[in-house]
Amino acid sequence: PPNEHVVVTQPMRPWWERYQPVSYKLHSRGGTEAEFKDMVTRCKNVGVRVYVDSVVNHMAGLGRQGSGSGGTSFNSDNFDFPGVPFRREHFNSRDKCPSHDGNINNYGDPNNVRNCFLVGLTDLDQSQEYVRTKIAEFYNHCIDVGVAGFRIDAAKHMWPGDIKAIQDKTKDLPEGGRPFFYHEVIDQNDGAIKVGEYTPLGYVTEFRYCQKIAEGIRNFGMLHGVYDPGWGMTDSAHAFVFVDNHDNQRGHGGGGNLITHKHPRDYKMAVAFTLAYNYGFTRVMSSYYFQSSDQGPPHNGDYSAKDVTINADGSCGNGWVCEHRWNPIGNMVAFRNAVAGTGVDNWRNENEEVSFSRGQKGFFAMAKSGHMDRTLHTGLPAGEYCELVSDCKKKITVDGSGNAHIVIDNSAEPVIAFIVGGPT
Ligand code: ARE
Ligand code: CA
Numbered sequence: 001p002p003n004e005h006v007v008v009t010q011p012m013r014p015w016w017e018r019y020q021p022v023s024y025k026l027h028s029r030g031g032t033e034a035e036f037k038d039m040v041t042r043c044k045n046v047g048v049r050v051y052v053d054s055v056v057n058h059m060a061g062l063g064r065q066g067s068g069s070g071g072t073s074f075n076s077d078n079f080d081f082p083g084v085p086f087r088r089e090h091f092n093s094r095d096k097c098p099s100h101d102g103n104i105n106n107y108g109d110p111n112n113v114r115n116c117f118l119v120g121l122t123d124l125d126q127s128q129e130y131v132r133t134k135i136a137e138f139y140n141h142c143i144d145v146g147v148a149g150f151r152i153d154a155a156k157h158m159w160p161g162d163i164k165a166i167q168d169k170t171k172d173l174p175e176g177g178r179p180f181f182y183h184e185v186i187d188q189n190d191g192a193i194k195v196g197e198y199t200p201l202g203y204v205t206e207f208r209y210c211q212k213i214a215e216g217i218r219n220f221g222m223l224h225g226v227y228d229p230g231w232g233m234t235d236s237a238h239a240f241v242f243v244d245n246h247d248n249q250r251g252h253g254g255g256g257n258l259i260t261h262k263h264p265r266d267y268k269m270a271v272a273f274t275l276a277y278n279y280g281f282t283r284v285m286s287s288y289y290f291q292s293s294d295q296g297p298p299h300n301g302d303y304s305a306k307d308v309t310i311n312a313d314g315s316c317g318n319g320w321v322c323e324h325r326w327n328p329i330g331n332m333v334a335f336r337n338a339v340a341g342t343g344v345d346n347w348r349n350e351n352e353e354v355s356f357s358r359g360q361k362g363f364f365a366m367a368k369s370g371h372m373d374r375t376l377h378t379g380l381p382a383g384e385y386c387e388l389v390s391d392c393k394k395k396i397t398v399d400g401s402g403n404a405h406i407v408i409d410n411s412a413e414p415v416i417a418f419i420v421g422g423p424t
Contacts, residue, residue, distance in 0.1 A: 005069050024134070204240060269414055345358070385397075
């Protein structure tokens with residue numbers, strides 16, 4: 001989140017302090033507004049669009065007061081956030097929250113989930129015109145700075161109609177078109193709130209995919225079922241999918257038995273498959289190493305985040321994992337873009353191997369053992385193709401009937417992919 005937040009010292013500067021807003025000034029642990037704008041502009045100039053994580057369900061947690069990351073004073077217990085400003089009357093009052101202590105404690109009751117306090121965080125009342133306007137002003141300011149869209153944090157804890165009203169007050173992008181919205185709704189068939197309530201508002205996070213892909217990598221026989229509509233998973237046109245996120249990779253927010261960068265080989269297969277397959281809008285995670293689940297990013301003496309340095313071999317230094325630079329992840333983005341809009345054909349899944357083509361545009365194969373040697377029908381036009389994951393160090397020849405000799409060997413990554421129109 002780019003806006004001003006509390007500065008937590010107990011524990012010392014955890015990552016999650018950024019999820020407790022103090023104001024909508026763009027001054028966070030990540031830097032000042034000028035620094036943020038500079039980053040967004042430099043990204044935009046090279047075709048990278050920035051989506052911000054927007055925390056608008058709540059402000060800081062009860063018991064917190066003092067100065068925020070931008071120096072603005074606040075007092076949560078008095079519901080006083082002069083930097084916006086928000087006052088007591090802008091928060092959900094106890095009479096709207098059916099919970100003995102004001103905190104969310106019954107995921108079976110939408111009033112409890114949406115009008116009570118999420119882990120003690122002061123809960124804004126988005127049914128009020130004033131509150132909607134302040135949030136939309138924040139969004140519009142982000143758009144003025146060059147941002148292209150928003151993750152709606154804790155969307156599950158806001159009424160869909162209120163989110164719609166805020167979206168309607170949010171302007172178009174200067175380059176035209178609506179900002180991109182995706183809604184963080186953890187629906188694992190474990191409560192009253194369903195992702196389907198939010199699909200009219202944009203993409204919705206599909207946390208069941210995290211479980212499905214982990215099962216699929218542990219047992220390739222399960223991979224054909226990673227999209228399971230029978231389990232309530234949302235359709236491809238609305239599903240926002242990922243292998244892990246900043247919460248569940250460290251046991252927060254519906255964590256579980258998931259695959260993360262801590263198991264690099266499985267993780268590469270999981271993300272490569274996700275990018276190759278035709279389900280949903282995909283997000284690639286990029287992390288820092290951590291031992292404890294509270295630990296913030298690699299930091300300097302003043303707790304500002306350390307720069308991401310790039311080593312000679314292309315990996316990252318200073319404690320950053322940079323999964324996005326791993327070949328079976330980063331190089332698969334070209335694959336996903338090239339095959340957009342096509343279906344899955346020539347599906348083959350045996351002996352802990354999986355392979356398939358996407359339309360007549362791309363072919364993907366992955367072998368759990370790291371070894372595969374067979375001739376397969378690729379469905380692609382004849383020709384010599386560059387293998388993407390090896391940076392073209394491997395070449396693959398498709399013959400006149402669309403067949404190719406596919407080799408995966410233990411010395412390299414367990415994944416291969418090639419596309420029509422790719423690098424040569
Ligand atoms: C911290 C402390 C708390 C303290 C609080 C207030 O950990 O002990 O009470 O501060 O002072 C993140 C961290 C939290 C942190 C919070 C604020 O994860 O630990 O609290 O920042 O600093 C639910 C929500 C979902 C939410 C997850 C975490 O539905 O929206 O909980 N995820 C987002 C972000 C988080 C962030 C917040 C929301 C808050 O991605 O990073 O919290 O802005 C089932 C339910 C889910 C539920 C899940 C976990 O799966 O179905 O709905 O997720 O359990 O409870
Ligand atoms: Ca709420």
